[in-house]
Amino acid sequence: MGRVARRRLLDEPERLRQALSPLRRRILARLRTPGSAAQLAAEFELPRQRVGYHLRELEAQGLVELVEERRRRGFVERVLRATAEAYVVDPDVLGGRGEDAVAGLDRHAAEHLVAVAARTVRDVTRMQTAAEQADVRLLTFTLETEVRFAAPGDVHRFTDALAAAIGEVVAAFDTPGGRPYRIMGAGHPAPADPEGAGT
Template identity: 30%
Template sequence: MNRNQTVPETFIVTEPEQAAALLHPVRSEIISLLKEPRSATELSKVMNDSAQKVNYHLKTLEKVGLVMRAGTRNVRNLVEVLYRSAGKTFLLSDSLGLSQETIRKLKGQTALAHVLSLTEKIKRDAVSLMEEAENEEIPSAVMEMELSLLGVEERQAFLQDYSNMLSELIKKHHDPKQGKSTTFHVSMAMYPKPEGGGTT
């Protein structure tokens, strides 16, 4: 990649080694600083760390494909290698099979990335269902709503109440025998409404 190439908006994390790199605090910081090309020397100044240590982590990130070379430049008769992140945001693939505990450890916007991951799963499932359907309507439902919450405590209380209510509904209507019944996937996603109003 040269300096003029555009960094993809989203990079799909498909390998365990990539997920492990995102879990590493120093490496995740490096990735966040590489939205624009930078050298190991530049990164070391921003991070207040040694160039040798930063370069070591850069090599590891390059090896697993989370950063890539974006060209070189001459600085005082020395050639510096420039690096860029492989994407502006990183999305965990369902194929990774990461536990919820591992996902929670990811810093930055991991919760939102998980929402994106869920969205992709729903999209793939919907396409598969449409391909399997033979002129029959697929039983499905979507519910959207908005609510205003003052802070973290209210948000947590709402999520707890919602989770309890949903658990009771599932317990009430779920067919434990699963004989001729159809299994449905139920999901919930919650996130702040974008200032611009989001998509409609």
């Protein structure tokens, strides 16, 4: 039994299906700290057999793991915990379009942005899990800002200028044989402020 991962990628349809029901999501959230079927049944006010069934299904998919077994009045109480603090769903499992399907889209297409973001979620989650298992830090960086455009045409001019600037910086730092990094720049309309601030 190893250390609990911070995030785990759900990239297999059956594993995702096993985790999706509301009760199983509650069980996974509760089992961030170890617990038994009897404990969960009492907390959720459900029959222990029902909770036990769901725990066995989650354990079979590797979503929960055995922490310890305790002798209790003629039976063995199994204490389990979730194998991750949070689970990330690979968008391709939900019928997303793969990278090849969107390669021909222009960089202003929302579908292209979604595909690139999905790939980033998938790749970074996998690498973070591997880094945690190796007890090393995954070196990443994130740049985020907001810009206000006066007219729709400014978006295209801004994108061209930004691409040219990034191209210059990449050319200055790109080293043959060096460790490759994938750089992603994206933009989308900022969500409306639910409080109406700034209007």
